[in-house]
Amino acid sequence: MKKTTTIIPILVVSTLLLTVVFSAGVMAKMTGEEVLDKVDQKMDSDSRDFILDMTIVNQNGQERDRKITIKTKGDNKGIVKFLEPGDVKDTALLTREKNGEENMWLYLPSIGNVNKIASHSKSGNFMGTDFSYNDIDMVGGSNYKKDYDSKLIGEEKVNGDLCYKLSAVPTKDSINYSEMEMWVRKDDFMPLKLKFYDKDDKLHKIMINKNYRNIDSHLTPETITMENVQKGSKTILKLKEVKYNVELPDRIFTTRYLTRN
Amino acid sequence: MIKKITVVFMVLFLVIALPTSVKGYQLDSKFSQKINYLNNEEIYEGLTELNMEFTKDFGMNKKLYLNPVFKLKLSENARFEETGLNEKPFEDNDYDFLREGYMDIYLKNADIRVGKQNVDWGSAYELNPTDVINPIDFTAEEPTSAELGVPAVKTDYYFNFNTSLSGVLVTKHRASLIPKTVENMINDTAENMIYKEIYSQIYEQNKNKSSAQTTTNSIMKNNFTINEAEERKILDSSDSPEFALQLTRRNFNGYDLSLNYFKGYEDLPLIVSDYEDVKAELGQIIKETTSTNISSETTSIDFGYKKTQALGFSGRGSLGSMGVWTEINYNINEDEEKKLDAIIGGDYTFGNNLYTVAQLFYRNYNDYEINDILKNAGKETLLKDQTYLLLHGDIPFRSIHKFNTDLIVDLGGNGYMLNPEVELSLGTDYSLDLGAVIMDQDDTKDFSTLNMLGNEKTYVEFTWNF
Numbered sequence: 001m002k003k004t005t006t007i008i009p010i011l012v013v014s015t016l017l018l019t020v021v022f023s024a025g026v027m028a029k030m031t032g033e034e035v036l037d038k039v040d041q042k043m044d045s046d047s048r049d050f051i052l053d054m055t056i057v058n059q060n061g062q063e064r065d066r067k068i069t070i071k072t073k074g075d076n077k078g079i080v081k082f083l084e085p086g087d088v089k090d091t092a093l094l095t096r097e098k099n100g101e102e103n104m105w106l107y108l109p110s111i112g113n114v115n116k117i118a119s120h121s122k123s124g125n126f127m128g129t130d131f132s133y134n135d136i137d138m139v140g141g142s143n144y145k146k147d148y149d150s151k152l153i154g155e156e157k158v159n160g161d162l163c164y165k166l167s168a169v170p171t172k173d174s175i176n177y178s179e180m181e182m183w184v185r186k187d188d189f190m191p192l193k194l195k196f197y198d199k200d201d202k203l204h205k206i207m208i209n210k211n212y213r214n215i216d217s218h219l220t221p222e223t224i225t226m227e228n229v230q231k232g233s234k235t236i237l238k239l240k241e242v243k244y245n246v247e248l249p250d251r252i253f254t255t256r257y258l259t260r261n
Numbered sequence: 262m263i264k265k266i267t268v269v270f271m272v273l274f275l276v277i278a279l280p281t282s283v284k285g286y287q288l289d290s291k292f293s294q295k296i297n298y299l300n301n302e303e304i305y306e307g308l309t310e311l312n313m314e315f316t317k318d319f320g321m322n323k324k325l326y327l328n329p330v331f332k333l334k335l336s337e338n339a340r341f342e343e344t345g346l347n348e349k350p351f352e353d354n355d356y357d358f359l360r361e362g363y364m365d366i367y368l369k370n371a372d373i374r375v376g377k378q379n380v381d382w383g384s385a386y387e388l389n390p391t392d393v394i395n396p397i398d399f400t401a402e403e404p405t406s407a408e409l410g411v412p413a414v415k416t417d418y419y420f421n422f423n424t425s426l427s428g429v430l431v432t433k434h435r436a437s438l439i440p441k442t443v444e445n446m447i448n449d450t451a452e453n454m455i456y457k458e459i460y461s462q463i464y465e466q467n468k469n470k471s472s473a474q475t476t477t478n479s480i481m482k483n484n485f486t487i488n489e490a491e492e493r494k495i496l497d498s499s500d501s502p503e504f505a506l507q508l509t510r511r512n513f514n515g516y517d518l519s520l521n522y523f524k525g526y527e528d529l530p531l532i533v534s535d536y537e538d539v540k541a542e543l544g545q546i547i548k549e550t551t552s553t554n555i556s557s558e559t560t561s562i563d564f565g566y567k568k569t570q571a572l573g574f575s576g577r578g579s580l581g582s583m584g585v586w587t588e589i590n591y592n593i594n595e596d597e598e599k600k601l602d603a604i605i606g607g608d609y610t611f612g613n614n615l616y617t618v619a620q621l622f623y624r625n626y627n628d629y630e631i632n633d634i635l636k637n638a639g640k641e642t643l644l645k646d647q648t649y650l651l652l653h654g655d656i657p658f659r660s661i662h663k664f665n666t667d668l669i670v671d672l673g674g675n676g677y678m679l680n681p682e683v684e685l686s687l688g689t690d691y692s693l694d695l696g697a698v699i700m701d702q703d704d705t706k707d708f709s710t711l712n713m714l715g716n717e718k719t720y721v722e723f724t725w726n727f
Contacts, residue, residue, distance in 0.1 A: 058660035065689045085690050086289050086726030096422075103512055110406075112381035116517045116577050118584025124610040128657060173582075176612065199612065233660040254422055255511060256372065260324075260365075 032150035032166045036182075038189040040145050045218060047073045047248045051083070051241040056129055059232035066129075067240075070136075075143055077253040080126075080136055088127060092258045093117075095137050102174070104133060107258040114255045123176030130205065130226040130235040134175050139224060139237065144191075147172060148180060158183045158192045177204065188212075190219050203229055216244040289314045295402075295722040308402065309333040312360075322367035328360045357398075361410045372417045377410040380429055382507060382521060383588050384577035386618045386653065390590035390602035391521050391573035394429055394505055396437035396528040411435045423511045431503040436492050436566055437528040444530075448487050451532065451562045455485055458540065462547050476550060484546045484556055490530035490564040516578035523571040527594060533565035569594040584608040599627040606651075618653035648672040661686040665696075676702040694722040 054066040067084040076097040082088040092107045094114075104117040122133040131139070134147075144150075150168035157163065163183040170177055181195040190212050198204040205228050209221035220242055227234040251257060295308040311331040318324050363376030383389025387405050394411065401407030413431045420426070459480050464473040503525030511517045542560035549556035570593055577586040585607045592600040606620030624647040650672055655665045665682040682696030697719045 056660060060659060062659075062661060062686075063689075064661050064686055086291060087690075087692070087724070089289060101515075103515075105511075112379060113383070115384060116511075116579075116584075118579040118582070118608065121584065121608075121610050123612075124616070125614050125657065128661065128663075130660070228660075231660065254419075256417070256419055256425070260367075 030152065030164075032152040032168065033145065035152060035164050035166055035184055035189065036145040036148065036150050036168070039184055039191055040143070042189045042219065044075075045244045047071070047244070047246055049241075049243040049246050049248065050239060053238045053240055054129065055236045055238075057234050057236065066127075070139065071248055071252060073248050073250070073253060075146070077250075078137055079253055079257070082127070091127060093126070093133065093136075094253060094255060094258050096253060102172075105255050105258060107255075112259075114258050122174045130228045130231075130233055132176065135205075135207075135226065144168070144182075147175060150182070155186070156183060158185075161185045161187070161192060163192060188219060190221075198230075205229065215242045218244050285317050287316045287318075289316075289726070291724060291726050293722060293724045295720060297402075298719045300717040300719065306334065324365040324367075325363075326365065327362045329358055330356070330360050331358075332356050357409060359410075370419050372419075374413075374415040377412050378415065379408045379410055380413070380415060380427075380505075381408075382519070382573075382575070384517065384519070384575045384586045385588045385604045385606055386586075386608070386620050386651070388604065388620075388622060388651070389575075390588050390604060391519070391575050393521075393523045393571050393573070393590065393592075394431065396435050398438045399443075400438050400440050409435055409438065423513075425509045427505075427507040427509070429505040429507075431505075431525065434492055434503055434526045434566065435528075436490065436526075436530070439529065444489070447530070447564075448489075451487060451564075452481070455539075455543070455562065456481060459543060459547060462544065463551065466551060476547075480543075480546055480550055480556075484550075484559050485543075486559065486561040488561050488563040490566055492566070514578075516576050518576045519574070521571070521573035521575070521590075523569075523573070525569065526566040527569050528566070530564040531567055531594075531598075532562055533567060534561065534563045567594040567596060567598075580607070582609065601625045601627070613656065615654060615656040618651070620651040620653075622649045622651065623647070646673075676700065690726045692724045694720075694724070696720055 048071065050070045052068050052070065054068055056064045056066070065085070066082060066088065069081050069083055070078065072078040078095040079092060080095075081092040082090065090107070090109045094105045094107075096103050102122075104122060105114050106117050107114045117133070124132060126133050126136045129136070138144075138147075148168035148170055150166045152164055153167045154165045155162060156165045163185050166182040166184065168180045168182060170180070176199065177196045178199050178201050179197040181197075182191055183193040184191050190209070192209055194207040195203060196205040196207070205226055208225045208227075209223075210225070211222035212219045213222055214220075220239060222239055224237040225234055226237075291310075291312045293308075293310045293312075295310075297306050297308070298304075299306065309332070313327075313329050315327040315329075316324060359377060361376075361378050363374050363378045366373040366375070380394040381389075381392060382394070383391045392408075394413070395408035396411070397404055398407040398409050411431050412433050413429055415427065415429045417425055417427045456477060460473050460477040463476050464470065467473060505521065505523040505525070507519055507521045509517070509519045539560050539562060542558060546556045546558045546560065549558065571590055573588070573590040575586070575588040577584070579585065586604075587606075588602075588604040590602045592602075601624070603623045604620060606618060608616065608618045610616050626646065648671075650670045652668045652670075653666065655663055657663050663684040665684060667680040668677065670677040677700075679699040680696060681699075682694055685693045685695070687693055698717055700717045
């Protein structure tokens, strides 16, 4: 009888220990793909409507300000439009993805016409910023898992927050990076830092997401900084207005809407 | 001049003093001051422009857009006195004050634009052969971007995301503005042709040079006139209206494609008189003059804007890692004179953000009567077949500034034009452009495409957006 009473607590403790060990094992074995999946899930939204202040800072510290709006619907439609200043006002970029193929159209008011952008241009600078067309598309709504194959390479702290560290390679030719490193906060799967390497495997850009706020149940960084370490310039995006899951009619995501000022 | 300067700067002051939004109007303004040094003429000229854009949203899917422009030429010196090509055919304050002014109405599947407007068609870089609706101000500093607004109604109907149909009705034909000196050159050419015709006929009869010359001069003075072209008021006449259609299909196998049709009038003046009739009338005049010393008959060479039809095609997409495009426009006028414009081009962005464009432009004039006239006058280069190669490159530096270069080469061996430029961003709203136009032309007096793009100059331009 005494034996039995001794065995039960041992079994309970063992089970608890096994559960903890097993769970820890599962967590430790979380793959890069699973982490990216979690990131995409956490940032997923039916639609987004952002207004952002943009500051371009060159290597001499000279600053130029812009104001843009980004609207996205699902993970296959997006539009970026410049609101200020006058020389770029109404310049607009439409992105639509169908059957895995991404198409972009650019409206330049000075030309007065909507033109399709060649696939290679998507890796070029977006309107003089340190973001490429692909990067700016990512700001509107993450599609990391679709655009990158990733693996977990460790854990590191970023500004005191423990993060998963991922190494990811792009799956699309139009992404002109050889590799992306990503630090994802373990607590909430929010990406805090991303490093992009060029085709020569040299560090090209660093993106930092700061001051996550909970807006409409979505964690949203107040500030996104893209630094081009090769040039010494950076572009800072500050969120001014953020709306999630708003009603955005499909007609907004058309070349017809691009030309409306 | 002082008055004009005062007016422009008073308007500028008022615009600055106004808030950007007045009684529902959104106001965006751009002030620019350009100083050109014309290398050949060795003179400076100043060009001041205040460009304002008013937009008012009336709700109910209606929007008003007004684009008034104040322009001032600070130099009173004759511009381009050597070639005269960019000399205004009117006073220096005579320009389109209202560049565009229209109302937009957005319906469920259609957008309607009514008023004075530019209609921009085509997919090529800078030069668009299918962009046939608006005439061009060839007297402007940069004619490639100087379309003249036309009074029109434009309707864009969207069948779905990929397919749309545009219809444009132009209520009054508007001709291109060409420099007065070019008009004079064309008139002189026609006059010389008639002079030669009369002289040769009289000389054949009397074999006396002096007498033939005197009689020819008398006929030229008393019995012959040149009538310049007049713009046609389409709806006031019994002619059918000027209209255009464009069918667009986006993303067709990755390409955006458009098919265009235009029916209207040529934008450049051509001789509309039947030359055989003129010759017959001249024969009668010569006969009467040589027998009675006087003739009451008259004849004329009339310039006009011929009725024309054009069919165009444009396409744009990717080929491998390059962007590619093509544009073709085939024009046939009432006298079955044909003109073909074709462009093929591509662009590529390098890893260091160097953006490059290469574009080939071909123009063929077929059976244009004026070709013979020009041949007689030794002006074969005018309206001859033309092939040009355009190369463009731009690259940002220090993130906010840009180097910009355009090179246009006449593959017929008639020279090139090089336009290097530095765009400096002085602030979020200020910029300064420094550049030069370098020309290599055999005959700078010709009405060739290269000459129409500008003259040799060095320039600096300050722009302020507010």
